[in-house]
Amino acid sequence: MSSARSQRPGRPTRPGLSREYIVATALAVLDRDGLKGLSMRRLGAELGVDPMAIYYHVPRKSGLFDAVVEAIYQEVNLAALPTTGTWRTKVEWFMRQLRAVLRRHPHALSIVSTRPATTPALLAVLDRGLGALTADGLSAQNAIDIINCAATFTIGHVLAEIGEPVGGETAAPEEVVAALSAETHPHLLKAFTEGYEYRPDDQYELGLRAMLDGFEAQFG
Numbered sequence: 001m002s003s004a005r006s007q008r009p010g011r012p013t014r015p016g017l018s019r020e021y022i023v024a025t026a027l028a029v030l031d032r033d034g035l036k037g038l039s040m041r042r043l044g045a046e047l048g049v050d051p052m053a054i055y056y057h058v059p060r061k062s063g064l065f066d067a068v069v070e071a072i073y074q075e076v077n078l079a080a081l082p083t084t085g086t087w088r089t090k091v092e093w094f095m096r097q098l099r100a101v102l103r104r105h106p107h108a109l110s111i112v113s114t115r116p117a118t119t120p121a122l123l124a125v126l127d128r129g130l131g132a133l134t135a136d137g138l139s140a141q142n143a144i145d146i147i148n149c150a151a152t153f154t155i156g157h158v159l160a161e162i163g164e165p166v167g168g169e170t171a172a173p174e175e176v177v178a179a180l181s182a183e184t185h186p187h188l189l190k191a192f193t194e195g196y197e198y199r200p201d202d203q204y205e206l207g208l209r210a211m212l213d214g215f216e217a218q219f220g
Helices: 017-032 042-047 059-072 087-104 106-114 120-134 141-162 173-178 186-193 200-219
Strands: none
Touching: 017 059, 017 106, 042 059, 042 120, 059 106, 059 120, 059 200, 087 106, 087 120, 087 141, 087 200, 106 141, 141 200, 173 186
């Protein structure tokens, strides 16, 4: 059983549906069936209600997507955010946690990557992060810039790692390498024959460190 489904709240009985249960069910459908499989009709069937009943709790489908983003960010356990160390320690911790959460919900990546934080709960997450970084001496503007750049990098990296390719599956890496020749792609061929390998974890850490090194050099 997936962690997302094991944390899904129980079906409410009275007074009926709840926003929390609707959003958790929508995320479960998204995880199972992908973005194309998440319609208000499908969600209503999953909930066992007329789809119109959902709109009493989530006014429109775009609002449902915002709530899904909110639910994903809320899977990051902010209670465990380090209270000691520098602002960099806190940013690194949060981004690694966010990456782990995003990897659990690959079908939600296109939603997370295109819907900004607008709900009160999402803004509360941003506010808490801003408070933690400004307490370590950063200005509010610098703290927001760091959070924005690091989160964008993290989301983009996960999207490149495990996002669903538009238009269907792509060629396997070994097929790509087999098509290279010294005449057409000498530098790529040399890199692959000398042992280059795709290492998403290492490459993510390399990029995150390089970004934060740059911010540290600028802001201290």
